[in-house]
Amino acid sequence: MVVSCTRGWCARFMDRHQSALNFALLVVGYILYLLIGAGIFSAIELPYEQEIRRELREAQQDFLSNNPCVSEARLEELLARALEASNYGVSMLGNDTNRNWDFVSSLFFTSTVLTTTGYGHSVPLSDEGKAFCIFYSIFGIPVTLFFLTVVVQRIMAVVTRRPVSYFHRRWAMSQSKLAAIHATCLALIIALLFLIIPAWIFVSLESDWDFLESLYFCFISLTTIGLGDYVPGETHSKEAISHPTLYRLAITIYLLIGLVFVLVVLETCCELPQMKRLSHRFYQEKVKE
Amino acid sequence: MVVSCTRGWCARFMDRHQSALNFALLVVGYILYLLIGAGIFSAIELPYEQEIRRELREAQQDFLSNNPCVSEARLEELLARALEASNYGVSMLGNDTNRNWDFVSSLFFTSTVLTTTGYGHSVPLSDEGKAFCIFYSIFGIPVTLFFLTVVVQRIMAVVTRRPVSYFHRRWAMSQSKLAAIHATCLALIIALLFLIIPAWIFVSLESDWDFLESLYFCFISLTTIGLGDYVPGETHSKEAISHPTLYRLAITIYLLIGLVFVLVVLETCCELPQMKRLSHRFYQEKVKE
Ligand SMILES: [K+]
Numbered sequence: 303m304v305v306s307c308t309r310g311w312c313a314r315f316m317d318r319h320q321s322a323l324n325f326a327l328l329v330v331g332y333i334l335y336l337l338i339g340a341g342i343f344s345a346i347e348l349p350y351e352q353e354i355r356r357e358l359r360e361a362q363q364d365f366l367s368n369n370p371c372v373s374e375a376r377l378e379e380l381l382a383r384a385l386e387a388s389n390y391g392v393s394m395l396g397n398d399t400n401r402n403w404d405f406v407s408s409l410f411f412t413s414t415v416l417t418t419t420g421y422g423h424s425v426p427l428s429d430e431g432k433a434f435c436i437f438y439s440i441f442g443i444p445v446t447l448f449f450l451t452v453v454v455q456r457i458m459a460v461v462t463r464r465p466v467s468y469f470h471r472r473w474a475m476s477q478s479k480l481a482a483i484h485a486t487c488l489a490l491i492i493a494l495l496f497l498i499i500p501a502w503i504f505v506s507l508e509s510d511w512d513f514l515e516s517l518y519f520c521f522i523s524l525t526t527i528g529l530g531d532y533v534p535g536e537t538h539s540k541e542a543i544s545h546p547t548l549y550r551l552a553i554t555i556y557l558l559i560g561l562v563f564v565l566v567v568l569e570t571c572c573e574l575p576q577m578k579r580l581s582h583r584f585y586q587e588k589v590k591e
Numbered sequence: 592m593v594v595s596c597t598r599g600w601c602a603r604f605m606d607r608h609q610s611a612l613n614f615a616l617l618v619v620g621y622i623l624y625l626l627i628g629a630g631i632f633s634a635i636e637l638p639y640e641q642e643i644r645r646e647l648r649e650a651q652q653d654f655l656s657n658n659p660c661v662s663e664a665r666l667e668e669l670l671a672r673a674l675e676a677s678n679y680g681v682s683m684l685g686n687d688t689n690r691n692w693d694f695v696s697s698l699f700f701t702s703t704v705l706t707t708t709g710y711g712h713s714v715p716l717s718d719e720g721k722a723f724c725i726f727y728s729i730f731g732i733p734v735t736l737f738f739l740t741v742v743v744q745r746i747m748a749v750v751t752r753r754p755v756s757y758f759h760r761r762w763a764m765s766q767s768k769l770a771a772i773h774a775t776c777l778a779l780i781i782a783l784l785f786l787i788i789p790a791w792i793f794v795s796l797e798s799d800w801d802f803l804e805s806l807y808f809c810f811i812s813l814t815t816i817g818l819g820d821y822v823p824g825e826t827h828s829k830e831a832i833s834h835p836t837l838y839r840l841a842i843t844i845y846l847l848i849g850l851v852f853v854l855v856v857l858e859t860c861c862e863l864p865q866m867k868r869l870s871h872r873f874y875q876e877k878v879k880e
Pocket residue numbers: 418419420526527528707708709815816817
């Protein structure tokens with residue numbers, strides 16, 4: 303008797319607070335996903351990091367013992383200077399003739415900031431530059447979001463809504479099933495066109511990138527993470543690319559168009575009836591006032 | 592006669608293709624905004640970059656002339672090694688005891704990748720790490736977007752919809768005017784709480800950041816640009832922060848919560864009736880089939 307009563311209360315409680323419970327589960331699940339990811343990264347990377355640190359220390363000791371006139375303090379001072387400048391994207395190496403702030407490089411910087419990719423391979427050095435960067439992005443990022451939204455909506459009319467409604471009429475298949483199949487195919491095509499094929503191209507253009515590194519660059523760029531460890535045309539040991547300016551311009555355009563199509567896929571997935579049902583399970587119950 | 596006829600045709604053409612014309616204007620305007628930004632950045636930064644390059648060359652020449660036993664080639668080799676490692680976030684300096692891949696640092700990395708901030712102050716070094724980063728983000732970023740959307744929706748019910756409908760009933764003001772005033776106030780409050788006040792706090796915690804640099808860090812982080820030139824707890828010349836692990840954890844949480852509230856402001860602005868009217872001027876005319 304008590305049990306069934308409790309069950310009844312429990313069921314009513316569950317029913318009333320279903321979305322709050324779902325939400326709590328989502329929060330816990332997400333934190334777990336973060337923690338597990340952190341654990342795996344730590345397990346994979348920590349040994350590599352220690353190995354690189356050991357090699358660097360050895361290289362430095364080697365240099366000092368081969369050049370006995372150099373004091374360690376003096377060398378550390380020079381290194382500190384070189385590393386600080388390198389953190390802001392300026393290299394001490396003599397053979398590095400890259401300019402970070404000629405017009406096309408500035409355009410590349412501007413477009414990566416506005417799309418929030420922000421590689422950080424070059425950053426504003428002066429206070430004026432930093433202040434202008436804040437001011438420029440405060441307007442620029444919302445405008446970019448607006449611009450991308452409009453472009454994505456216009457493209458979706460052609461690549462999503464029209465084909466789905468066409469096949470719906472033609473095959474008399476359920477709209478939601480058809481939309482799911484369409485979204486999957488679209489995602490695969492976009493991945494091929496904007497990840498796999500560009501990665502192949504980068505393998506041949508960037509002399510020291512292998513396929514995984516090229517794919518990693520394309521993926522990290524089109525998701526707007528932009529870690530900046532791989533940036534085309536920045537590798538120091540490169541054989542000169544014949545038209546560096548044109549190359550950088552082409553990459554700027556590739557990144558913008560690629561981002562638009564990634565957003566098309568994302569928006570197509572968000573508009574799936576299945577996704578809408580799913581997200582409404584986590585939303586707050588309507589406020590009754 | 593011809594003129595009025597042409598005008599009539601022109602007016603009909605304008606009328607029919609109004610949104611396409613608006614869209615073309617938007618594209619041109621956006622490209623102009625990019626070009627002007629690039630020009631200004633180039634004008635501000637190029638002299639600074641040249642100055643820093645000149646200083647670096649001088650420092651290197653100075654070092655070579657003070658240590659005549661060192662050959663330039665040998666020094667460049669060591670520098671190239673140091674700079675390459677620094678590009679992947681590993682410093683050659685002896686006093687740099689930061690670990691990039693202990694658990695809390697990995698957690699920081701994980702959360703900045705999933706929110707697409709991606710400072711790049713530390714990056715996966717190994718092929719396994721890069722592959723796992725792609726795999727982890729392919730699922731993680733959509734889940735993060737979903738998670739953030741749900742959280743933002745729940746917060747908006749409290750901070751946007753409830754107050755606007757309350758004041759609408761109370762003051763009998765037009766809903767769209769009220770929504771605009773509310774969005775402005777909300778944006779100012781969030782900017783104060785998550786930009787200005789944290790910037791002040793960072794000035795006192797990070798010994799070599801001034802207010803502009805702190806504000807620049809907060810802004811670049813919360814917009815998810817994440818250039819990575821300023822990352823708390825990474826400055827080499829720091830006086831040791833007493834609890835670096837706790838500090839990094841606190842920053843992870845600040846960045847997540849800050850991002851949520853920036854998205855609340857953004858979504859509040861997107862839902863303004865004025866914004867909806869504006870964006871529909873650029874959307875494609877309904878496809879008649
Ligand atoms: K980013």
